[in-house]
Structures are given as structure tokens and as C-alpha cells.
Amino acid sequence: MNSETVEVREVSPGYGFMPAKPTMPAGYKQTEAGVVPEDWNVLSLDELSDFTTSGSRGWAAYYSEHGALFIRSQNVRSGRLDFRDSRFVKPPQGAEGSRTRAKRDDVLITITGNNVGNVALVEQDFEEAYISQHVGLVRLKNPQIAQYVCRFLSPSAPGNLQIWASQSGQSKPGLTLQNLHGFIVALPPTQYEQHAISTALSEVDALLEGLDRLIAKKRDIKQATLQQLLTGQTRLPGFEEEWEVKRLGDLAEIVMGQSPSSSNYNVRGKGLPLIQGNADIADRCAMKRIFTTQITKRGQAGDILLSVRAPVGEVSKAGFDVCLGRGVCAIRFPNNFLYHYLIFLEPTWSKHSKGSTFDSVNSTDVKALDIEIPSDVSEQEAIAAVLSDLDADLEALTQRRAKTAAIKQAMMQALLSGRIRLV
Numbered sequence: 001m002n003s004e005t006v007e008v009r010e011v012s013p014g015y016g017f018m019p020a021k022p023t024m025p026a027g028y029k030q031t032e033a034g035v036v037p038e039d040w041n042v043l044s045l046d047e048l049s050d051f052t053t054s055g056s057r058g059w060a061a062y063y064s065e066h067g068a069l070f071i072r073s074q075n076v077r078s079g080r081l082d083f084r085d086s087r088f089v090k091p092p093q094g095a096e097g098s099r100t101r102a103k104r105d106d107v108l109i110t111i112t113g114n115n116v117g118n119v120a121l122v123e124q125d126f127e128e129a130y131i132s133q134h135v136g137l138v139r140l141k142n143p144q145i146a147q148y149v150c151r152f153l154s155p156s157a158p159g160n161l162q163i164w165a166s167q168s169g170q171s172k173p174g175l176t177l178q179n180l181h182g183f184i185v186a187l188p189p190t191q192y193e194q195h196a197i198s199t200a201l202s203e204v205d206a207l208l209e210g211l212d213r214l215i216a217k218k219r220d221i222k223q224a225t226l227q228q229l230l231t232g233q234t235r236l237p238g239f240e241e242e243w244e245v246k247r248l249g250d251l252a253e254i255v256m257g258q259s260p261s262s263s264n265y266n267v268r269g270k271g272l273p274l275i276q277g278n279a280d281i282a283d284r285c286a287m288k289r290i291f292t293t294q295i296t297k298r299g300q301a302g303d304i305l306l307s308v309r310a311p312v313g314e315v316s317k318a319g320f321d322v323c324l325g326r327g328v329c330a331i332r333f334p335n336n337f338l339y340h341y342l343i344f345l346e347p348t349w350s351k352h353s354k355g356s357t358f359d360s361v362n363s364t365d366v367k368a369l370d371i372e373i374p375s376d377v378s379e380q381e382a383i384a385a386v387l388s389d390l391d392a393d394l395e396a397l398t399q400r401r402a403k404t405a406a407i408k409q410a411m412m413q414a415l416l417s418g419r420i421r422l423v
Contacts, residue, residue, distance in 0.1 A: 028418070033186035034158055037418040040188055046181035048149065051139040054111055054177060055100045055131040062089040068128035071102055071135055073110040076120040079154045079205065081108070091130055102129045105143035107150050109163075111136045111175040117163040121150040136180050145187065148194040151201055152185050157412045159185060188418070196422035197415045204408040211401040218397060222390045229383045230344045232372070236386070239379040249367025253332040256308070256363045257324030260294035271295065273320065277307055277327035284316040295323050299330035304339050306331055308366065310359040313349025315342045329366060334377075336384035341371060 028035050031042040045052065059070065067090040075081055091101075102108065106122040113134045122129075131137055140146050152159040166179045188194050228234035232243050248254070259276065271293035273286065280289050286305060299305065299322040307314040309327040317339065324330055331338065349361070374380050414420040 031184075031186065033162075033184045034417060036186045037188075037421070040186050040418055042184055042186050044181065045138055045149075045183045045185065048140055048142075048145070048185060049138050049181075050141050052137065052177055052180050053099055054136045055133040057133050059089055059130070059132060062091060064088050064090045067091070068130055069126055070130055070132065071108065072132045073113040073115045073118070073134040076108050076110045076115065076118045076135060078118065078156075079120060079150055081120045081122065089130060091128065100130050100137070102126065102131055102137060103139070105140065105146040107138040107140065107146055107153070109136045109138065109153065109175070109180060110134055111180070112173075116167065116173040116175060117155065117160060119150055119154045119160075121147055136175065136177065138180060144191055145194055147198040147202075148187070149185050151198055151412070152416050153183065154412075156409045158417050159183070186416070186418070188421075193421070193423055200415065200422065201408065201411060204404065204411060208401065208404055208408065211397060211404065215394065215397050215401065218390070218394050222387070222394065225387065225390060226340065226344045229386065230341055230372075232374075236379065236382050239374065239376060239382070241374065241376045241379070243372055244375050245370050245372050247367060248331070248369040248371050251333065251371055251373065252338060254363065254366055255297055255299065255303075255324060255330040255332075256366075257299075257326045257328045257330075258296040259325040259327075260292045260296045260323060264292045264294035266291050266293070272298070272323040274325055275299065275305060275318070275322045275328050276325035277309060278311065278314065280325075281305070281307075281314070281316045286316060286318045286320070286322055288320075292323050297324040297330075298322070299324045299328075300332070303330040303332055304342060305329075306342065306366065308361050312359045312361050313342075313346050315339065315346060329363070335381050336388055337373065337380035338371070340384055340387040341373070345369075 024030065024035070027038055029038050033042050036042065063070075065088065067088045069083070070087045070089045071081065072087065074085055075083055102122050104122055104125045108120045108122065108131065110116050110118045111134060138149075140149060151157060153163065154160060162183055163175070163179075166175060166182075167173050188197065229236070257275075260274070264271070265274065267290060269288075269291055271291045272295055273288040274280065274290045274292045275286050276290075280287050286299075299318050301318055301320050303318045303322075305316045305318055305322075305324075305328050307327060308329050318330070331342070333339075350359070374383070415422065
């Protein structure tokens with residue numbers, strides 16, 4: 001829906017025009033829930049709900065291997081309930097069990113713990129399900145608006161800002177039932193429009209879930225392929241020569257890191273990026289975070305980077321020349337076989353680790369690492385190509401998911417504020 005705006009400028013004698021003041025788009029109004037269309041209703045959860053409660057302490061005494069589902073804060077995610085980490089209870093008899101029992105179309109909000117402000121909708125009928133003390137429950141007078149209300153209050157949505165604002169100044173994050181009663185929801189005037197908004201966002205959620213499943217499947221395939229190809233259990237067609245075991249120090253050039261003086265650090269891009277450890281790595285790639293003008297040990301573009309201090313053994317790559325801090329070493333090898341092989345060996349590094357303060361390995365440990373490798377360089381390259389193709393597929397899916405998540409966030413901001421109308 002396109003809206004006309006009127007720009008107003010104030011004249012300041014002697015200084016020309018002052019910056020334009022923000023103006024209200026035609027057909028919109030300022031409310032406690034922000035700027036929304038004039039025909040939207042703005043109501044509190046207290047006005048919209050029949051019943052609001054939270055769980056109570058003492059449920060641990062009723063934990064059981066079987067029984068009723070117990071909904072904890074970690075089960076409440078962005079709009080959905082997640083029961084990958086499930087717990088069950090044999091509930092007490094009487095009012096307490098009835099008061100904290102979750103039903104279809106209830107809106108759940110985490111009120112204490114590490115996940116304060118997460119929101120989820122009960123989308124199915126449970127035989128029995130109860131909420132923990134960390135979860136608030138809102139039962140709406142009109143269950144048909146439950147999905148929309150959940151969307152409006154979810155993280156990244158306009159309504160979630162008030163959840164965070166209600167905790168400002170608190171030393172320990174948390175919400176009260178009074179907070180829940182006061183949260184504001186901006187509602188489109190018809191259930192058709194409410195449903196259209198919820199459906200559009202649900203379709204994007206379904207796409208994200210499908211991508212998550214596909215990414216998980218691709219990762220499983222990659223792990224199985226690593227196991228088969230890097231142990232010689234499966235040979236690529238045309239290769240029959242024996243594999244050999246060699247020490248890493250005999251196969252590759254290894255450059256151990258040495259940290260420069262912190263007085264030479266800068267964030268202005270002078271010198272080379274400093275790679276100290278995990279803080280300077282993202283998605284197996286070196287990042288440009290801190291620079292140093294004192295180059296102690298130099299890593300080259302294309303080098304494998306191996307962490308030698310906790311966590312030991314994690315593998316990444318340098319896409320540009322770097323300064324190697326003492327938390328990493330650089331490994332140079334003519335093809336990508338060794339890169340994939342070291343990733344395959346990541347879980348085994350714990351047996352090499354030592355140190356009372358944190359785990360670490362030294363140059364002797366790194367050089368002594370046994371590597372099982374094809375004697376035929378062509379086989380090394382062929383295996384590396386297969387694994388690199390799998391990595392490329394995973395990267396493409398991951399980027400697609402990130403773009404879809406960004407689209408969803410933009411849709412939430414536009415649809416739940418009425419900037420875009422589905423009518």
C-alpha cells in the first residue's frame with residue numbers, strides 16, 4: 001500500500017533550512033506499538049486474554065522417564081516448540097496441575113533464564129503438557145488470533161522490542177506476569193488479514209526448515225564421504241596404488257606462530273591481519289579483525305591454519321597473507337587433500353593436548369602427527385576435488401538459508417507494522 005507523505009521544513013533565521021522533521025505517513029497513526037495503519041486495533045494482552053499464568057517451582061520432584069510432556073524454556077523457540085531436548089513429569093493432582101497445563105493455541109513466553117523473550121505457539125493437542133517456572137502462558141479469548149499474536153511478539157518482530165524494554169535496568173533478565181499483561185499487540189482489523197500475514201510468514205518458516213533438513217543431510221553425506229575416502233575404504237575409479245603413512249612434518253612445510261607485541265596492534269588496516277585463534281576465524285576462514293605492523297611469523301594466502309591452543313586441532317584456511325600468533329600454525333601443502341584430512345582428524349587431537357591452564361600442542365607434536373595418504377598425487381587431488389565440491393554445495397545452501405532468514409526478518413518488520421498490507 002503506497003502512502004503519501006508531507007515533508008515539513010522549519011526555517012531558522014540566518015541558518016537556512018533545518019533538517020526535516022519525521023512525518024507521519026497518511027493513513028497511519030502513532031501508538032504504543034509503533035506506527036501502524038489507522039484501521040488497526042492496538043490492545044494489551046490483558047485485554048486479549050482470558051487467562052495468564054506461569055509455572056511454579058518444585059516440578060523436579062515429578063520428573064519421570066514417561067508421562068506428561070514438560071515444557072521448559074529451552075523448548076520455546078522463535079514461534080515454535082522444539083522438543084529435541086524433552087523431559088517428562090508425572091503431574092501432581094489438583095489445582096496446580098490444572099493451572100499450569102498447556103493447551104492448543106496457548107501462547108508461551110520464556111520469562112526467566114537464558115532465553116527470556118522467546119515466544120512459541122502450542123500448535124497441537126497434547127494428551128498432557130505442563131509448563132515450567134521459566135515459562136509464561138497466555139490463553140487468548142479468541143484462539144483464532146493466537147498465531148498472529150505469537151508472530152507479533154516473536155524475536156525480530158516489532159512487538160518483541162517491548163519485551164526487551166521491560167527488562168532494561170535489571171541486573172538479571174526476567175519478566176513478570178504484570179509485564180505479560182501489559183504487552184501491546186497491533187492487530188489488523190480483519191481475521192483474513194491476520195491469517196494472511198501469519199500464513200506468509202509460516203511459508204517462509206517452512207522453507208527455512210526444509211533448508212535446515214537439506215543442510216543436515218548434506219553434512220551427513222560429507223561426513224560419510226570423509227570416512228570412506230580418507231581411510232581408503234572406498235577408492236575412486238582408476239586408482240589402485242597403495243597408501244602410505246607419513247609424518248606431517250615430512251609431508252608439509254609447517255610454520256609455528258609467534259605473537260607480536262600488542263603495542264603494534266591496530267584496527268586501521270596497517271600491516272597484516274593477526275590470526276591468534278578462534279576469535280579470528282569464521283566458517284573455516286581467517287578474518288581481518290586486528291592488524292599488526294610487527295610481522296613475527298608470516299602465513300601465506302592458501303595456507304592451512306591449525307589451532308595449537310585450546311581448542312587444539314581446529315582447521316581453517318588463510319585467504320590472504322597473515323601474521324601468525326602463537327595460537328596457530330600454518331601448514332603448506334600443494335593440494336587440498338591435507339586440508340580435508342586434517343578436518344577429518346579434528347576429533348582426535350585431544351590425545352595430543354597438554355597443559356594445566358589450557359590445552360596446547362607444540363611443533364614436535366604437530367610434526368609427529370601421522371597422516372595416511374595416497375602415494376599417487378593424482379588420487380590426492382581427485383579426493384580433494386570430491387570433498388571440495390561437497391563443501392561448495394554446503395556453502396551455497398548455507399548462503400541461501402541466510403538470505404531466506406534475512407527476507408523473513410524484513411517481511412516480519414513490514415507485515416507486522418502494516419507497511420505492507422495483504423488485502
